[in-house]
Amino acid sequence: MPPLTTASSLQRVMTCQHSLVLPQVRNENRFGAAGTQIHEYLAECLVRYRKHKGHGFELPNTDGYQDGAAQVCGLISLERLQTMRLSLNPEVAYSYNLRTGVAKVLGVNVGRAAYGRSTHDEITGTADVEGICDGLSYVADYKTGFTPVPTPRDNAQILFAALCSMKTRGTDKCVAEVIRIFPSGAISSDSAVVTKRDIDRFEDELKSLTWKVRKAREGKSQPVESESCKYCPAFNHCPAKVTMLQRFESAEIGELTDAQVASVAKRLPLLKDAVSRLERIIEERVENLGGLDMGDGTTMRVTYSEGAERIDADIAARVLAERYGEEVAAKAQNPGMTKKSLREAVQSIAGRGELGRLEKEALQAIRDAGGMTRGITRKLVIS
Numbered sequence: 001m002p003p004l005t006t007a008s009s010l011q012r013v014m015t016c017q018h019s020l021v022l023p024q025v026r027n028e029n030r031f032g033a034a035g036t037q038i039h040e041y042l043a044e045c046l047v048r049y050r051k052h053k054g055h056g057f058e059l060p061n062t063d064g065y066q067d068g069a070a071q072v073c074g075l076i077s078l079e080r081l082q083t084m085r086l087s088l089n090p091e092v093a094y095s096y097n098l099r100t101g102v103a104k105v106l107g108v109n110v111g112r113a114a115y116g117r118s119t120h121d122e123i124t125g126t127a128d129v130e131g132i133c134d135g136l137s138y139v140a141d142y143k144t145g146f147t148p149v150p151t152p153r154d155n156a157q158i159l160f161a162a163l164c165s166m167k168t169r170g171t172d173k174c175v176a177e178v179i180r181i182f183p184s185g186a187i188s189s190d191s192a193v194v195t196k197r198d199i200d201r202f203e204d205e206l207k208s209l210t211w212k213v214r215k216a217r218e219g220k221s222q223p224v225e226s227e228s229c230k231y232c233p234a235f236n237h238c239p240a241k242v243t244m245l246q247r248f249e250s251a252e253i254g255e256l257t258d259a260q261v262a263s264v265a266k267r268l269p270l271l272k273d274a275v276s277r278l279e280r281i282i283e284e285r286v287e288n289l290g291g292l293d294m295g296d297g298t299t300m301r302v303t304y305s306e307g308a309e310r311i312d313a314d315i316a317a318r319v320l321a322e323r324y325g326e327e328v329a330a331k332a333q334n335p336g337m338t339k340k341s342l343r344e345a346v347q348s349i350a351g352r353g354e355l356g357r358l359e360k361e362a363l364q365a366i367r368d369a370g371g372m373t374r375g376i377t378r379k380l381v382i383s
């Protein structure tokens, strides 16, 4: 039987239980697969580090990894990773039972096989790294994409790992760390010391999930929109999104009061996400049908054209790191590698009157390294 949910979905499920009970549509993208390979690589590095007591070990082979993942692995400097310590374990899989409050270690570095025997009363999850440091529990979570991540104190995934580590080891404090690995191999981390009191509070919230999920199943609560909607597998079936889009369709903007305009403006980012996901859903449907009869003698079709130039974040980060240093490369990737963020990063090192030239040179160097592509743009056309 599957668990109630997994730690990686916990942030979203704690905010909106409907994301768990509505029909799900899942897509594994190539960035997700690359992230999994980087996690595997770091787990294997820690295994070898421990075996050789931190000295003279051979790095794991990355043949067969996606290009981006292999490059990032090659660029990570292990000496800068706090997680390479003899006392730590890679990939510790846990289950936590919401009814009994018991946490169990399901396996260490055994991948998804560890989750085989979970029940619907349980939440399962894996700490990328776990162990005891200076008498305290220590858990770390690697992040490889650009998705914003809450700080450890507000991060349900890392708090879940901390809860399980503290319960299974009987500790009363835990250092919880989120470690970001950038495509340039640069590393940044955010950590917090979590006390038993923090964890008790988090556990109370976790336990309340049982009745909250039941209420959502019975239709006695409403979906709660948040930033988590962006990656929600129930998005296509979410009544809140349908209502939001219908309201927008019927809105007479000119007739809104100032207060209503302010309220719409606050929800604008959620609305933009909803519209762009809706657009993709319609495109896929029309593409599969080969054309949609609009019921008025016209047909909607998908047309294709060459898209705007896009920057390959991994290649660009490598080129920028080589030319201008890690700091500029990291800046250009925050919040995502675009021509705008690249310009801002280059600006930070440009002398007076140099920005235009440096920017052109950087873009050309990325192009020369094969880091610029043109995608295909899909467009819906009615004729």
Ligand code: SF4
Residues within 6 Å of the ligand: 012, 016, 017, 018, 019, 022, 223, 224, 225, 226, 228, 229, 232, 233, 234, 235, 238, 239, 240, 241
């Ligand atoms: S899209 Fe947002 S509001 Fe709808 S179910 Fe998912 S998380 Fe909840």
